[in-house]
Amino acid sequence: MKLLQRLTLITLATVTIVSCNKKEATFIDPLLTNRDTTINPSEDFFNYANGGWFKNHPIPSSERSNGIFRMIQDTINNQIKSICETSAKAGAEKGSNKQKIGDFYASGMDSTTINKLGVNPLKEEFSKIDAIKDVPSLLKEIGHLHTIGSGAGFGFYVGQDDKNSAKNAIFLHQGGLGLGQRDYYFNTDEEIVTIRKEYVKHVQKMMELIGVKQDLAIKNAASVMKLETNLAKASRKLEALRDPIKNYNKMSIAQLNGITPNIDWNVTLKDFGIAKADTVIVGQPEFYKAFNGMLKSYAIDDWKTYLKWDLVNTYAAYLNKEVEDQNFKFYSTVMSGVKVQKPRWKRIVEQTDGSLGELIGQVYVDEYLPKGTKEKLLEIGNNIRDVYAVRIKNLDWMSEPTKKKALYKLSKIVMKVGYPDKWKDLSSITIDKNNYLKNVMAVNKWSYDDMTNKYGKPVDRTEWGMYPQTYNAYYNPSNNEICVPACNIIVPGFEGRMPDDAILYGIIGGSTFGHEITHGFDDQGSQYDDKGNLNNWWTAEDLKKFKQKTALIVSQYSKFKVGDKNVNGDATQGENIADLGGVVMGYEAFKKTKQFKINEKISGLTPDQRYFLAYGYAWMVNGTKEYLSQQVMTDVHSPAKYRINGPLANVTEFHKAFNIKPGSAMYQPDSLRVVIW
Structure with a gap:
């Protein structure tokens, strides 16, 4: 690309x-x-x-960078800003494209309401995590979290079968790492060691910001780091992921159940939105064998902590200022050297485009493209x-x-x-002018359903x-x-x-x-x-x-x-x-x-x-x-x-x-x- x-x-x-x-x-x-x-x-x-x-x-x-990409993106951002602001002022009909674009943008720009809500928009999701009692309910919750945009535990998607491109298949791959790549958990050079230390501090601070007392937040951060390090240990290196043959391991559900006896995939895939599956393509079987063992070797409370961390990490950019700033401090400043946040309008323009780009694109083509x-x-x-x-x-x-x-x-x-x-067709998405996070979650859910609904259907090559x-x-x-x-x-x-x-x-x-x-x-x-x-x-x-x-x-x-x-x-x-x-x-x-x-x-x-x-x-x-x-x-x-x-x-x-x-x-x-x- x-x-x-x-x-x-x-x-x-x-x-x-x-x-x-x-x-x-x-x-x-x-x-x-x-x-x-x-x-x-x-x-x-x-x-x-x-x-x-x-x-x-x-x-x-x-x-974090500057150059031709930034110049062009600034041009595009200004055009999209105009589309968003015009839509927000339009008084458009409920459910129309302009209403969705305008209200999504307005909800993101309403920092007063976002700060007033704090982390309350995630309260219902935290309660679902708290209700986990055993491995089956843990897997059920992981499935639910994936449907709203999380990548907890492992990777899952529906896409074209590499060996039968006319068919959509289920893919399972390694994932679940807050630091993204496995080498961040093991490299010993000074820079990476510092990042690991800062990551643990970051997780602790985020735990405190969602209401966990400091002593417990310290323990929670250590627990998250330990669990993720074990996931990373079972993960392949970046270069090893480039071999499409070695990362293509098609299995029947029975075969997958055989290497992961603590997981009934017939049940778990239903929690991921797949009613019935015959086969899955497992990218890295060794990762799933390790994950299977970790379901029992880690206490349920450790998994709850990890899922709460993953949830707030997924949605930090859409929450109150304290959470958003802490998220920026680690992922942008520590990881990428960015000193200050972009102006809010740029952040919200880019998110509106990322979420509703299909709608914005229709206006962009009509109003901004040279003939x-x-x-x-x-x-x-x-x-x-x-x-x-x-x-x-x-x-x-x-x-x-x-x-x-x-x-x-x-x-x-x-x-x-x-x-x-x-x-x-994004007509089924409901956008609320007064709840930014809810809007992002609604689009995530639509996108997830759009993906899983392809399973069992012919590939749309258009x-x-x-x-x-x-x-x-x-x-x-x-x-x-x-x-x-x-x-x-x-x-x-x-x-x-x-x-x-x-x-x-x-x-x-x-x-x-x-x-x-x-x-x-x-x-x-x-x-x-x-x-x-x-x-x-x-x-x-x-x-x-x-x-x-x-x-x-x-x-x-x-x-x-x-x-x-x-x-x-x-x-x-x-x-x-x-x-x-x-x-x-x-x-x-x-x-x-x-x-x-x-x-x-x-x-x-x-x-x-x-x-x-x-x-x-x-x-x-x-x-x-x-x-x-x-x-x-x-x-x-x-x-x-x-x-x-x-x-x-x-x-x-x-x-x-x-x-x-x-x-x-x-x-x-x-x-x-x-x-x-």
């Missing part, structure tokens, strides 16, 4: 357009002004391309696919039988571009997993599809005019379409066939060669460092392969444009220089040291610096464009340059 109109000749960074001897407009070329020319592009292209912008735009104290957005995106996407086919045909390491299957899979990739042709106003993109291997929302058309600095093709193909072509299409052929996507089924379509020799190439990219990225941590080359290899494929395919498509063919210079930059600077602009993101450390620990994406420097070092045309010489940091000798697709 990607956490992302034609310009006439420009010869200077600043250009004045004159008509009838009258000065009309002055344009600033961001590819020039973003640069830090005190840095040699041969040594660090990331900071050469973007360092000037970073110097002039330090990370705000309310953010022709969908068509332009599709044009770029198809151009990328065309050059991808040529690249596959010309590969010197792949046999003809495998090429034929790769080309067929490529031809069958579905492109969901711009916005969906049909919208989900469904979107993002909103048109979401600045991101994805590849879904089970559908063999990419999704590029409409707002990816936004390029800061080119408002009101069409960027030149170097920028269109560097950002939208390379880092978006090229990146996402390559996911169909990365270390994971390459294991799925044209219909989206987990199915080997490679010859044995071709697969061996492919794995040799992916091993080389793992080795390259594992040498990159962030502070005292190395990038996890294994965990990030899929995104790194996609970044390399994306920049190459974007460049190949750009070569077919008039700008490239006539060697048109803009702002004194050659077409090649503009293309690679534009690719650098696509990942112009600077992060706090805490956030970058967290990213290395938990994210399958490399930090932005290496999403630029990593792939470009493997591209011969980049070396030529910026005169990269042997011995420089950006130089990769021919023998070590990775060429996969």
Whole structure:
């Protein structure tokens, strides 16, 4: 995934357009002004391309990062704010889309009522937890908590069966960790040890804020940490979760009951909203064996404490100021280095969009998208696919039988571009202007029911997993599809005019379409066939060669460092392969444009220089040291610096464009340059 109109000749960074001897407009070329020319592009292209912008735009104290994503998100947030405020003032009919949007936003902005309510909105849920008496009632409550947005104990979802993409299946996977990833519970470096200590203090403070006396809160925090550490011990590492074969273990209910004798899954799945199931896909059987034992080795009171913690942790951002501030202090300040909260309106806008984005998207498409957005995106996407086919045909390491299957899979990739042709029906959701948490919980419950209702029904391949106003993109291997929302058309600095093709193909072509299409052929996507089924379509020799190439990219990225941590080359290899494929395919498509063919210079930059600077602009993101450390620990994406420097070092045309010489940091000798697709 990607956490992302034609310009006439420009010869200077600043250009004045004159008509009838009258000065009309002055344009600033961001590819020039973003640069830090005190840095040699041969040594660090990331900071050469973007360092000037970073110097002039330090990370705000309310953010963990700053850059192109933040600029675009701020634009989108302001548009959504207008939609929310207009809806809130509309006096709309009860049950209408405007009423839901307006009242959800208004309930979140009403901090006076939220603070007055305190933690009372969770009182009924706390009572349900207090009523737990044994393992069966514990499992029943865990099931209930999942239906309202919790992830207590373990992970559960309904989605496409990896080996039968036309069928929706039940998935069980590891989960239940307040720190997110297992390594936070075991790494011994000073930073992570400090985070663990702060986490225990945080749990204690949150317990006090929901009414637990200090002495008991201290014990409760220790109990939560001990229980979660045992869950983490049974969990797989981030890189191990990337193997779709090893994380696909289909079992009958009887077989699952056999490895977890303390759980009757026929009963438990009903508590999760599944009336009758025949099989389940268990991602990590060893986790469930450990969880089964913990149901008896931990006292029921310990489980109650853990569930109360998980509940308040899930809903902390929607409660009174004291709880929200404590939640921010740990997860944003300690974990990510963010000093102050965003303005409340931004937080509520982002939550309203996250909860009711399907409704907001309909307004966004009508009121904020330039005409022709969908068509332009599709044009770029198809151009990328065309050059991808040529690249596959010309590969010197792949046999003809495998090429034929790769080309067929490529031809069958579905492109969901711009916005969906049909919208989900959210008419059954009731939004109350006076209860923010209740509204969030109601949407969570609707989303959960929408998911579980798919079980036993045919897969709807037209469904979107993002909103048109979401600045991101994805590849879904089970559908063999990419999704590029409409707002990816936004390029800061080119408002009101069409960027030149170097920028269109560097950002939208390379880092978006090229990146996402390559996911169909990365270390994971390459294991799925044209219909989206987990199915080997490679010859044995071709697969061996492919794995040799992916091993080389793992080795390259594992040498990159962030502070005292190395990038996890294994965990990030899929995104790194996609970044390399994306920049190459974007460049190949750009070569077919008039700008490239006539060697048109803009702002004194050659077409090649503009293309690679534009690719650098696509990942112009600077992060706090805490956030970058967290990213290395938990994210399958490399930090932005290496999403630029990593792939470009493997591209011969980049070396030529910026005169990269042997011995420089950006130089990769021919023998070590990775060429996969």
